[in-house]
Amino acid sequence: MNNKLQKQLLKRSKAAKLERLGKTVSFLALMLITVTVFAIIIFVASKGLSTFFSNHVNVIDFLTGKDWNPNVTNSKGQPEVGVLPMISGSFVVTVLSAILATPFAIGTAIFMTEISPHRGAKILQPVIELLVGIPSVVYGFIGLTVVVPAVRSIFGGSGFGILAGTFVLFVMILPTVTSMSVDALRSVPRYYREAALALGATQWQTIYKVVLRAATPGMLTAIVFGMARAFGEALAVQMVIGNAALLPHSLVSPASTLTSVLTTGIGNTVMGSLQNNALWSLALVLLVMSLIFNLVIRLIGRKGAMSK
Template sequence: MKNTQPTTADLERQLKRRSKAAKLEVWGRVVSFSALILIVAVVVAIIGFVASKGIATFTTNHVNLWDFLTGKDWNPGIKDAHGKPEVGALSMIVGSFLITILSALIATPFAIGTAVFMNEISPNRGAKILQPVTELLVGIPSVVYGFIGLSVVVPFTRNVFGGSGFGILSGTCVLFVMILPTVTSMSADALRSVPRYYREASLALGATQWQTIWKVVLRAATPGLMTAVVFGMARAFGEALAVQMVIGNAALMPHTLVDPAATLTSVLTTGIGNTVMGSLQNNALWSLALVLLLMSLVFNLIVRLIGRKGRLH
């Protein structure tokens, strides 16, 4: 009779053969690593492309970097009395920072107060009512915010504060509403991450609910709250369409909040399609885009530093 018992060689081959689970794990690693490489390549390509276009203003057109960052006159098609092109970006940089900081200052108290109400004061009813409202505000397109600002905020500003109604104040009001749901959602997540026994220990020691919220919960959630504010500022700094519709798009140094002004994004969206690739006007706009990209990287770096500090504490 034929021997059907497996030989030692057969057993060795079976042991060395990869199982189905092992093959799936290898494919999973390959797909994950490929996706990681693709993401890194896309990010590096974007940064490299914007940087190569942005530095052309200084390498090809020989514009002084300090004059570009501190100059107040923006008219790349015209040269001044010294024969230098008027490509000063200071007014747009100031306008971007003004509306970003002001909108964040206004939105932060409202966002944190809403998050405290949703998580600490009335977690059931507050979350049931405010959570859908917050999600709805996040999903509204920016052009709708711009139309509302153009129809409501600009006439209100004109009637109450004077001027044309277009300016830093109108842009701040629109951005305040736009970043409010983002800061609120992230603030609520930061409060939910505070362990429950922090609250129980504070109440057990005789603290009131408000003392527990103010002295314990908010302090423990400070890194997360700061991260939420910085994320909101990053969105406000990069917002283009809604701001463009209400700020006035005048590349002038703003002296009051009701003066027409411009931001980096508003100048980019209005001018990039009206220039010839490779010209000074086009290169100067790419330089503005490079400044905007660098500021976005700075915001992300701040978020990472805040998160690392929170983990250390």
């Protein structure tokens, strides 16, 4: 009788079995994601580094070269695969769109959380969700039919270029930065506001000197996240930027980004050729930049957690 009771007590309950099963499934899912990420990194790195190890292209010349024409060799006998114009175009479009989107995003977030939290969220939240759900090709088509002609008529030139790409990316990253800024402002403890108001501060003084400063790490994370989104955007930018692999000398001159060159050229090359390897090297640069953006986001988030 005692042995039977002991066996029943040592037997796992149904809840314990389900908990063990849940932990096992979660661990397997985590391992699958980890292996997939490392596999992607290894695959892109192996393809991208072939340009330097198999085709013997100098890394410095690749990163600082101003001419992109993999089918032509220069006076040194090296292929013209300089990516400086694309890197410059990507950074200029990304930074300008972030500068343009940040004030609108923060202003909208303040209105939704501090000034009119009920009516503002009721009206603006569906708008933000709608902007997030619009496909990139739709943004690109609107930019092609509306933004490009407007830039052409106001600023001159062909209309294709950095400025048109900036306006399109501004609309695309605005909902992302706004949503994350709203979350950052809502995470500020309520007693911060109550203490400031109790000391005689006005609503704007409370927002400016207390709430915004407390939410600064979260809003910086939102801005960097929006920049990462803009840096990796391909289709919409490709449709309005002009796709000219030249160093941008003005905001209305045609230019190109890393993603626009990749999307236009990857389907027209032979796997293993120099042209294909050079495009994979562009993908490797994009991957490294994405990792850097993620690292910056983690550092900002860690400093924000330490400051609390």
